[in-house]
Amino acid sequence: MSDTAVVINTAVAIIAVVVMIVRFKFNPVVSLVVGSAYLGLAVGLGVQETIDAIMTGFGDIMAEVGLLIGFGVLMGAILQRTGAIQRLVQTLLNVFGAKRMPYAMSLTIATLLQSIFLDVLLVISAPLARSLAKKIGKNGTARMAAAMAISLECGIVLTVPGVGALALAGLLGVPLGKMLLFGVLLVIPTVAIAVAIMSFLFNRGWWNPERDEQTFLGEDDEPLGNDVDTAAATVDSDGPGGAGGALATKTVTATKAQTPLIVLFAPMIASLLLIATGAILDAADIHSPIIKFVSSPVIALLIGLIGTSFVGRYSLGTEPIQKAIATGFKESGQILILTGVGGSLAATIKAAGLGDILGEYFTASTAAPLLVVWVIAAALHVAVGSVTISAITSAGILAPIAPIIGLDPVLIALAAGAGSLFAVHVTSNTFWLLQSLLGQSTRGTLKTVTVGVSVASVVAILLILPMSLFF
Structure with missing residues (x-):
């Protein structure tokens, strides 16, 4: 079959999926x-x-992120049940105020909570984003969802130790310190500007809650945390008290108040630090079997889940934590299925050979090399649905000639990362995770994720181009 036919049929398949949904x-x-x-x-x-x-696409993505999603969802469910998420919401609101929350959370995720494993950070932070959306009020879900999508995707390819940023630095021989410095200098204005643009659009009528939002799984049937929120004077209430009645609810709230917030979050933070430590040591070519084991994502998240469960039992008792885990299992089923079939479409596109076809059509141009690498990364991402793969492939095309044309390799790395952010859509498991976890319809997710992250992609390359004049 001709290359043109492959490109056309791939476009038809993707458009058909969107239209059907x-x-x-x-x-x-x-x-x-x-x-x-x-x-x-x-x-x-x-x-x-x-x-x-x-089948292989489904199985491969489940092998990669299945347990991570499961452990992350369970950890988030326990934190929600203990009231930790709601208390953190109130703390952030007290410090930043409701109107600044999309900026505060997105910049925190993109710079301080670099998306070493994006799915892990997403499933842990999604309950916080949902709670914050209620506090913001009008267009809260839209603004928080866009902020989450932009910060998560930008962090993974622009900020060390995001896996994409580490891979790009290694491919192009960029020192990690330099990649970190330039990445932070780029990601802060990129995220802030992109979130501001999306907020402007939503506030001008581009969001319809009736069509763009849907009931989050668990809200109609045993809301997460409903038996610990009602009596708390300083946190949100998702619904009436649980079966334990008013006395039991007050007792739970009093117990919860005695547990410091840092203690409730400590296991989760420790698990992320373990993952970060492993990634950094690996990049530095420092190897230890023990560190490699405990810092592997699955083991690190398992340690975090066990720790969170123990802290939750200390705070509330055994029964509420068991209920939280049951609710978490109910949530994770839908998320895993959606994530898996997203992997199926991506695998079929890869088998069709579209990535190789696009790679042959693009060549390096000395006139505008950074724009070329951005376009290649963007086209590859639309085709194969992988941010990391598209970034690495596009950067690899220009890597051999970078010294000849006088471009600093860190600029090529950033341009490749920026291009790989363009058009996150239905082939991405992140798309479906954000849709499921933040209570959006598919139509709404196309706005917050596909358009939101694409805006960030364009903003990033527009900021990189003037940077190239000075470095």
Whole structure:
């Protein structure tokens, strides 16, 4: 099959998935599988190879992030049940105020909580974002969802020790200290400007709660934390008290108040620090079997989950924590299925060979090399749905000639990272995680994630170009 036919059929498959979900209200899982099946057959993979791509894509993404998502959701459910999320909301509100929350949270995530493993940070911080959205009021869900998407995606490719940033630095021979410095200098204005632009659009009528939001799983059936929130005077209430009645609720709240906030979050913070330590030591070529084991994402999150469970039991007792874990399992099922079928479509696109086709059409241009690497990364990301892969591939095209044309490799790394952010869409498991965890419809997620992160991508390259004049 010709390259043109592959490109056209891939575009048709992606558009069809979006239309089925947005226009005809098909379930996203069904739509993604149908789109994957169409693409595989249309480009000539054959029946068996198409089925293999769908199954392998699902299995590969589950092997990569399945346990991470499960552990993260469970940890978040326990923190929500203990009231830790609500108390942190109130603390942040007291410090920054409601109107500044999208900026405060997005800049914190992009600079201080670098997305070493984006899915982990997302599932842990999503309950906080949902609670903050209620405090903000009008367009709260839209503003917090866009802020989350922009900061999470920018952090992973622009800020060390994000996995994308580490990979780009290694590929182009950029010292980690230099990558960290330039990345922070870029990511702060990029995130702030992109969040401001999206907030402007939402406040000018580009968000319709009736069509762009949906009930978050768990809100209608045993809301997360409902039996610990009601009697707390300084935190939100998601609903009436639990079965324990007023006396039990007051007792739980009093117990919760005695547990310092830092203690409740300590296991989660420790798990993220373990992951960060492992990534940094690995990048520095320092190896230790013990550190490698405890800093691996699955083990680090397991340690965090066990620690959070013990702290939760100390704070509330065994029964409320068991209920929280049960609710977390109920949440994670939908999230895992959506994430997996997103991997199926991405795998089918990869099997169709679109990434290789696009790579042949683009060559380095001495006139505008940074724009070229941005365009290549953007095109590859639209095709294969992987931020990290598209960034590395595009940077690799210009890496050999960087010394000849006089470009600092760190600028190529940043341009590749910026381009890889363009058009995060239905092939990305992050898209579906944000849709599920933040209570958005698919239509709403296309606005907050696809458009929001694309705005950040464009802002970033517009900031990188003048930087190239001085470095």
